[in-house]
Amino acid sequence: MNPPEKQDMNVTTDEQTAAPVAIVGMAGRFPGARNLEEFWLALSEGEDCFSTLGDEELRAAGVEERHLGDPHYVRRVPLLEDADRFDAAFFGMTPREASMRDPQQRLFLELAHSALEDAGYDAFAVPGTVGVYGGAASNRYAEFNIRANKELAARAGALSLDIYNNNDYVASTASYRLGLTGPALSVATACSTSLVAVHLACEALRAGECDVALAGGTEIELPYGHGYRWAPGSIYSQDGVCRPFDAKANGTVFGNGGGVVVLKLLADALADGDPVRAVIRGSAVTNDGSDRVSFSAPGVDGQTRAVVEAMTVAGLGPGDVDYVEAHGTGTDIGDSIEIEALTSAYRFLAEGGGLTPSSVALGSVKSNIGHLGPAAGVAGLIKTVLCLEHGELVPTVHFTEPNPKLNLGATPFRVVGQRDAWPGGGERPRTAAVSSFGVGGTNAHVLLEQGPAARPGTPADGPELLVWSARTEPAEAEVRTRLARHLTWQGEDAFVDTVSTLRGGRTAHRERRAAVAGSARDAVSLLSDAEGRGVIRPAEGRPPARSRCSSPGRAPSARRWPPG
Incomplete structure (x- = not known):
């Protein structure tokens, strides 16, 4: 793990730091967690949120009988509760339109609405210009659920089916349904999609392209409720367990879920009295180029540059970071290259010295909820914000001993194996980093710190x-x-x-x-x-003109809706 040469990094340590960006709202739905309160409970308790499917469940989902007796067919998958449910009327859709729309688009729209409410805004009347940056996994809904019904597909028409199911419309659908007039960019960089979306949203805020930005991603694996067949040499886990950085790690498991965050420039958020759940100090996006084994393989240099550039933009050094939420897929090559790249970046920034072994905690939410593809980055970001808020580091599930191939003892990193306090409030705020890497080589790295102390609540002076x-x-x-x-x-x-x-x-x-x-x-x-x-109960009357139908599953929040 030799550090790169300074001339290869294309960054300077005296580069001007970026304007900080506040995370003022969040929403997420993950395996085993319908909301962020349940998500934090699962994280803090170190829960494995995968489901083990029985024969009858698999048959009901359409799995062929030949798979049920196959010893290589893996039945453990991270499922999402109520993935098939959607309040069409709430978003002004007909039931027919909603039934033909990719459930990943529907989930992103629901999360965008919930995240704005978490920030304390009427989601249909947010002041200022609101941009939307997000993406979803490759669409398979039209193939499995619409085109199989030739009569329905013919009635809908090719253009409607494309709009309802093409990933080009993930962001613009949310903009249209919520009345948001800022940039609407659907992002597609494979597994790094949602964290790249966060980076792009931050850049748009700094450039003045919008006043508020939504960023995130979703994934719903189809056919839904199926397991998968393991094959030697694949990236999939042989036993359906995701063990990032562990000696028994044997692959990853793809799951279902999504998340969206609401972003504003920190100065604007403080001036407007918004809840600041965490602060993004800097971020960067790179690509591995051709210097790797294959198109789908990760590259050390590209990941190293992403870490160095993000930390440089943030004005931070290796000694400033307490925790890294890693991409951490649990695959042999992926985990090895990630640790090598992180260590190389930290050595470069430390200029060859001063790195204390085991000084930086390391974890991966994939051990709890699996690999959410395009939503993986925002899932890790939301987990990290919750840890910053609660002042706790949560367990990396299934971690028992380090993978010896990683040589962690020679690095600054240690894997968090159990719940632990994360002290803060001293000379500097709690600070963390989040990584997300996509097949094809697009890497994203984000630096976070805990938000400023909340102002004291105003006491009620009467009813x-x-x-x-x-x-x-x-x-x-x-x-x-x-x-x-x-x-x-x-x-x-x-x-x-x-x-x-x-x-x-x-x-x-x-x-x-x-x-x-x-x-x-x-x-x-x-x-x-x-x-x-x-x-x-007020007398019956017509609601204001801007009123929409209320979502039955979303609760109001008081300028913030923190978990726990």
């Missing part, structure tokens, strides 16, 4: 009017339950902010409710009353 709404009565009941849970978690510090966000940061819907409370505790009592005593 406050809480308002909320939903499209249907069942949806309203669920929103009410989630609002009560949020106030229980966040307590009195969040009460006044919650009231403010409910008034100005949520779309008004037909099923409207209100309650008067002087504290979070009083509000929780009213919201939890099974008889609805103290909850006001």
Whole structure:
């Protein structure tokens, strides 16, 4: 692991640092986690969120009988709850259109809406110009679910089927359905897609192309609910277990899920009173070029340059980084090259010395939820933001002892094997890095630090009017339950902010409710009353013109909706 020559890096250490970008909202749906609260619980408890499928489940999903007795057929896969469900009316779609649209596009749209609400905005009326940067896995939905029905495909027409299922329209569909007028760029760099999208969104914010940016990605593996057949020499795990950096690592497992983050320039976020969940200090994107074994193989030099360039832009050195959320696929060649590239970059930046063994923690969310393809980078980013917020490092599942081929003892890195405190608040903030690498050689690396301390909550100086709404009565009941849970978690510090966000940061819907409370505790009592005593139901009336149908599965947030 020799460091590269300085003239080969094409960066200078005195390069001007980039304007920091705030992550002000997040949303994610992952295997074993319908939201970020459940995601954090799975991470902190070190859960393996894969499902083991039985014969009847596989038959119901359409798996051929010959596979069920095949000893090389792997039944462990990371599934996504309710991947087939979608509230078409909420986004102004007909049921027919929604049924023909790629579920990856539908998931991205849902996550974009939820992430904006997490940031405290009415998702259909965000102030300023909002850009969208995101991508999805190769579309197979039209092949398996639409074109198999020749009559349906003929009625839809070739153009409609293309719009509903072509990845070119992932970002622009979200822009259209939410009324967002900034740049809409669908990104496609294979497994690095969503982290490249984050990089592009940050650059657009710095260039003044938009005031707010959404970035992320989705993947839903089709045919859904199937396992896979393992073959010697493939990148797939023989036993359906993903063990990044472990001595028993034997491959990766592709899964289902997605995430979206909301970004603003840090200065703008602070001026606007947005919740700053974390700060992006710098990022970089490179390609491996031709200096590698094959097109699909990773390259050391390209990954090294991505790390060096991102850290240089961020104005950080090796001693500033506490944790690296690695690409960490659990494949022999992938993990080896990643460790070699990281070590080479850190040695280059340290100018040959000062690297303490085991000083930088290392982990990979793929051990929990599998490899989410184009969504892998944003999944790692969201995990890292949650760790920064909670001040904890979470276990890399299935890690027992280091893969000896990695020679970790000669590097600055150690794999996080168990839950551990991540102290912060001293001379410098907690700082982390996230890597994501795609087949084809496009590499992305992002530097993060914990957000500034939240301002103290404003105490209520008298009774406050809480308002909320939903499209249907069942949806309203669920929103009410989630609002009560949020106030229980966040307590009195969040009460006044919650009231403010409910008034100005949520779309008004037909099923409207209100309650008067002087504290979070009083509000929780009213919201939890099974008889609805103290909850006001306004007279029937037409909602404001901008109103849309309310999503039954999304809860309001109080300028932030942190997990736990």
